[in-house]
Amino acid sequence: VILQQAAMRLGAIFVPVNWRLAAPERQAILADCDPVLLVHDTPPDLAPPPGCAPLAVSRFAAAVEEQAPAPRRPLPQADRPSIILYTSGTSGQPKGVNVTEANAFATAVNFGVIGRVGHDSVFLCDAPMFHVIGLITNLRPVLLKGGTVLISAGFDPGDTNRRLADPALGVTHYFCVPQMARMLREHPGFAPRLWTSLLALFTGGAPNPAADVLWWLEQGVPMVDGFGMTEAGTVLGMPLEAERIAGKAGSAGLPAPTVSLRIVDGAGTDVAPGETGEIWLAGPNVTPGYWNRPQETARAFSEDGWFRTGDMARRDEDGFVTLVDRRKDMFISGGENVFPAEVEMALLAHPDIDEAAVIGIADERWGEVGRAFVVLRACCSLDPAALAGHCAARIARYKVPKEFLAVETLPRTASGKIQKHVLRALK
DSSP, X not given: OHHHHHHHHHTOOBOOOOTTSOHHHHHHXXXXXXXXXXXXXXXXXXXXXXXXXXXXXXXXXXXXXXXXXXOOOOOOOTTSEEEEEEOOOSSSSOOEEEEEHHHHHXXXXXXXXXXXXXXXXXXXXXXXXXXXXXXXXXXHXXXXXXXXXXXXXXXXXXXXXHHHHOTTTOOOEEEEOHHHHHHHHHSTTOOGGGOTTOOEEEEOSSOOOHHHHHHHHHTTOOEEEEEEETTTEEEEEOOSOHHHHHHTTTOOBEEOTTOEEEEEOTTSOBOOTTOOEEXXXXXXXXXXXXXXXXXXXXXXXXXXXXXXXXXXXXXXXTSOEEEEEEGGGOEEETTEEEOHHHHHHHHHTSTTEEEEXXXXXXXXXXXXXXXXXXXXXXXXXXXXXXXXXXXHTXXXXXXXXXXXXXXXXXXXXXXXXXXXXXHHHOO
């Protein structure tokens, strides 16, 4: 946090790198952003680019402690890149997203309003600092309002349960992905009745099934779903009132204050309420583009400046937006559009299924059909016929997967999103 703020004050660009990536992946990021300083905790297992000086974080911390505060510098231009965040890469090679200080400020305002952040707010941050949720969404609203953020070494369901129940900490805000929420509720130390200071459990990264949202409400915990992305920060958020959450369970909520949002068809024309289309965005929260990728930047925006998210959704008469799927994940079976997320929700309603992912595969008769990858709960076995029957009772038959494969885990990004390009590569 200190390093990012220091870089911002200097007018330098801060690039946090996901330490979980393999060495070749991290090397590719270094080659792309061409840094002049590489700050590390353990000795790096890769070669710094020419002109890049390595610096141990312990030396940096010691220097900070020894130095007197420097005179305040003028703030950098709000519209130039301040941070480069490399995307989670659900479709392949990550891209560097330019985040300006104007973008970061807009996200602070957006989440600050949605989450009702104040000077007495206490955030518990388990999210990594190389992700937009950790570095910006968990930090900037607190810095803006003068609240408190507790940064952990990482997510541990036991530790998080204890911290949420600790009255001395008084945690008011906690942000997690749905998989983390599930791990919290399955831990022996789960006691939501003790989370007396918590305003809400904020989730993102993937939609929550309506049944899960209602289950949390029954425990006395408002589960506030939302939608955001590296390129636009906080975009959507549910209201905090339990009755409004219950009435719209499964929705990602309403657009944040600075967000302009359209839902359009393939021709870029706005669709009617209830119809499915692609989310397009505009506003001060939206990135100006990708680092060193002018062609991809141009493709990401419409001629009149709207950012094409690639996310399909529908909006109801009250303005609430429900995510449908990624546009590129849709497949066509027998002439009908199939959105895998809808099939995955049906599978997750089965008591034997812990996680599910669906992709389209080639089929001689139907053009494409669904292949489902499922993670089974303990002591459960795969029964394809039973799963097909379960799905057929909930969705149209053409949407029911033709293949079911049991796997131990699903490949995910650091933000919890399923990497379907990895599943497509499996034979």
